[in-house]
Amino acid sequence: MNILDKIIERKKQEIADAKSKISIEKLKDSEFFGRSTFSLRETIKTKSGIIAEFKRQSPSKGIINDQVSPLEVVSQYEKFGAIAVSILTDKDFFGGSFDDVLSVRNHINIPILRKDFMIDEYQFYEAKSIGADVILLIASCLSPIQVSEFTELAHSLDLEVLLEIHSKDELKYINKNVDFVGINNRNLKDFKVDLQHSVDLKNQLPNDILSVAESGIYNEEDFKFLKEKGFEGFLMGEYFMKNENPGQKFGEFISNVTV
Numbered sequence: 001m002n003i004l005d006k007i008i009e010r011k012k013q014e015i016a017d018a019k020s021k022i023s024i025e026k027l028k029d030s031e032f033f034g035r036s037t038f039s040l041r042e043t044i045k046t047k048s049g050i051i052a053e054f055k056r057q058s059p060s061k062g063i064i065n066d067q068v069s070p071l072e073v074v075s076q077y078e079k080f081g082a083i084a085v086s087i088l089t090d091k092d093f094f095g096g097s098f099d100d101v102l103s104v105r106n107h108i109n110i111p112i113l114r115k116d117f118m119i120d121e122y123q124f125y126e127a128k129s130i131g132a133d134v135i136l137l138i139a140s141c142l143s144p145i146q147v148s149e150f151t152e153l154a155h156s157l158d159l160e161v162l163l164e165i166h167s168k169d170e171l172k173y174i175n176k177n178v179d180f181v182g183i184n185n186r187n188l189k190d191f192k193v194d195l196q197h198s199v200d201l202k203n204q205l206p207n208d209i210l211s212v213a214e215s216g217i218y219n220e221e222d223f224k225f226l227k228e229k230g231f232e233g234f235l236m237g238e239y240f241m242k243n244e245n246p247g248q249k250f251g252e253f254i255s256n257v258t259v
């Protein structure tokens with residue numbers, strides 16, 4: 001069984017447990033449920049930029065950084081000009097939690113992407129209840145019909161949708177309602193990173209779609225290469241997180257590239 005299958009199997013269990021503890025009606029009582037969200041789409045339409053990620057660990061890298069708090073990191077991401085932050089909420093494989101989002105929501109004024117493996121409607125209500133603005137749909141975990149139904153549900157909750165694809169076969173998941181298409185430079189099944197593969201795929205996207213280059217951007221050259229190819233957004237985590245002070249590292253990086 002590949003790692004993605006393992007994650008999904010575990011996720012199903014986790015969702016079943018969560019549902020038995022907290023009903024959707026209860027999630028709707030959250031102080032964040034009725035808030036109006038920040039739009040990443042509006043920002044990215046007028047300026048490209050970096051979505052900076054808070055990630056403690058990953059299945060491919062093990063522990064990346066478990067010494068820093070989400071608040072200290074994402075506050076600096078915002079201060080130095082991230083257009084949004086991404087926060088992993090998967091616990092077992094990425095060391096994240098809902099608290100990581102909850103603890104920063106009232107302290108930053110840019111969109112938060114709840115980064116998780118979305119496979120059930122329940123998770124969209126969860127995302128809304130913790131104060132997320134954007135959710136990720138990973139094509140390789142879903143069917144095209146699920147992508148279109150989940151997109152509708154997300155929009156009804158005022159959440160924007162980043163659809164992640166990795167291969168040519170997944171182009172069929174794109175529908176005109178998704179807000180952005182992310183091309184993952186990393187293959188989630190074997191963790192290989194290939195930037196050229198992403199550029200080739202980008203060239204096959206519909207013209208009017210906003211695109212985000214995701215993962216494996218490890219230096220300024222990688223960034224410039226992808227920027228030149230026309231991506232509007234850049235999702236970066238490990239490169240910042242592996243430092244003692246990820247926010248500071250982000251600040252240095254962004255001052256050395258043209259976003």
Ligand SMILES: O=P(O)(O)OC[C@@H](O)[C@@H](O)c1c[nH]c2ccccc12
Pocket residue numbers: 053055115116138164184214215216217235236237238239
């Ligand atoms: O840390 P990196 O290589 O900069 O990657 C960030 C982000 O793209 C990556 O965490 C990611 C992209 N898609 C995902 C899906 C699930 C979990 C994680 C991810």
